[in-house]
Amino acid sequence: MIGEFEYVLLTSAAALGDNAYGAAIREQIEDTTGRRCSIGALYTTIDRLESKGLLSTWMGEATAERGGRAKRMVKLTPQGIREAKDFYNAILRVSRNASWAVERRKGIL
Amino acid sequence: MIGEFEYVLLTSAAALGDNAYGAAIREQIEDTTGRRCSIGALYTTIDRLESKGLLSTWMGEATAERGGRAKRMVKLTPQGIREAKDFYNAILRVSRNASWAVERRKGIL
DNA sequence: GAAAATATTCTGCAAAGCAGACTTAGCGTC
DNA sequence: GACGCTAAGTCTGCTTTGCAGAATATTTTC
Numbered sequence A, B: 001m002i003g004e005f006e007y008v009l010l011t012s013a014a015a016l017g018d019n020a021y022g023a024a025i026r027e028q029i030e031d032t033t034g035r036r037c038s039i040g041a042l043y044t045t046i047d048r049l050e051s052k053g054l055l056s057t058w059m060g061e062a063t064a065e066r067g068g069r070a071k072r073m074v075k076l077t078p079q080g081i082r083e084a085k086d087f088y089n090a091i092l093r094v095s096r097n098a099s100w101a102v103e104r105r106k107g108i109l
Numbered sequence C: 001g002a003a004a005a006t007a008t009t010c011t012g013c014a015a016a017g018c019a020g021a022c023t024t025a026g027c028g029t030c
Numbered sequence D: 001g002a003c004g005c006t007a008a009g010t011c012t013g014c015t016t017t018g019c020a021g022a023a024t025a026t027t028t029t030c
Helices: A004-019 A022-033 A039-051 A078-095 A097-109 B004-021 B022-033 B041-052 B076-094 B100-109
Strands: A055-061 A073-074 B055-059 B071-077
Touching: A004 A022, A004 A039, A004 A073, A004 A078, A004 B041, A004 B076, A022 A039, A022 A073, A039 A055, A073 A078, A078 A097, A078 B022, A078 B076, A078 B100, A097 B076, B004 B022, B004 B041, B004 B071, B004 B076, B004 B100, B022 B041, B022 B071, B041 B055, B071 B076
Parallel strands: none
Antiparallel strands: A055 A073, B055 B071
């Protein structure tokens, strides 16, 4: 099973679609979680996920906007999508009868 | 933020209420996740969660059913409940627009 | 008093998460 | 054509979580 941060990263990369690359993913993570994401946390996790085959990366061109180095683009593999889905479903299944989940459902419905 | 397994353990203990103790929690975890839970994973995590103040434990009496040692009873602290809730909400928030979450919602509604 | 049952303790290792200094590289300008 | 500015990624070391199972404790039953 993937870890929580790995899940957050996969989800954030998926949300960015064709614009998913290191720095943008980092921003996306900070925005959606409200937590700070260090550079180290980001890239070590990207490396790990790539070596596990859950995402693939390649170097894009350095887009020319006032400086900048080439971007490392990211895309989930089918296996990555599968594992993210599994993680999500596992959390939902385990939480089925948890008071906090029930409360929240009531709020939504 | 707590880890995924810590979340599973807290949730399982919560589900068992007054019957929450090591071995029962382990069974609960195996049932709800479908994954195997080793003894080591269980108790090291209980220890950690206790030292972080997310749950408290005490020794109960040895119930007399064909042998058996005293049980280590477990109960979430208010802080434990809070952290579990935070974890759950964080996953839901991050997943808001993920394809796998959307698919699943459609299935439910 | 030995076997069987129930449950926990202990110890070591593997995987995931976190932090930030350092480096690379293009752009603009003078 | 060197220098500073900006955007982005590499590298390295450490901490926290997760995993495994052998060993041990305690109680019942025969």
